[in-house]
Structure formats: C-alpha cells, structure tokens
Amino acid sequence: MHSNTIDKSIANAVASVEMEGFHIDEQSKIWCKQLLLKEITMEExxxxxxxxxxxxxxxHTK
Structure with missing residues (x-):
C-alpha cells in the first residue's frame, strides 16, 4: 500500500469516527500509518x- 493511499484511508476512517462524536489525535494517526507501512507490529x-x-x-497467569 502506498503512503498516499494510506493517508487517504486514515483520513476516511478518521472522518467516520469523528462523525460519531469521537476525536482521533495526530499521534494515533501516526501509529496507524506506521502499522500499515509495517514499521511497527500489531503487538507494538x-x-x-x-x-x-x-x-x-x-x-497472563496459569
């Protein structure tokens, strides 16, 4: 996935979430982009x- 495509996808997701009354901060958008670019793992x-x-x-205990 290209960076521009990722940016557009994140912007669309943010718009949808904000229509529901929530706010997505810039740091969260950065982490999402890093995840989609495989710069960080899902666990991270x-x-x-x-x-x-x-x-x-x-x-986690047994």
Missing part, C-alpha cells in the same frame, strides 16, 4: 494505544 501498536489510553495490560 496495541501496546502504544493501550498505554496512551491508560489501560494496564492483564497479567
């Missing part, structure tokens, strides 16, 4: 957004 992306949201990861 999830870690970044959950930390930003203040969510504490669940401890």
């Amino acid at each position: 992306y999830i870690d970044l957004v959950t930390r930003k949201a203040g969510v504490t990861p669940k401890c």
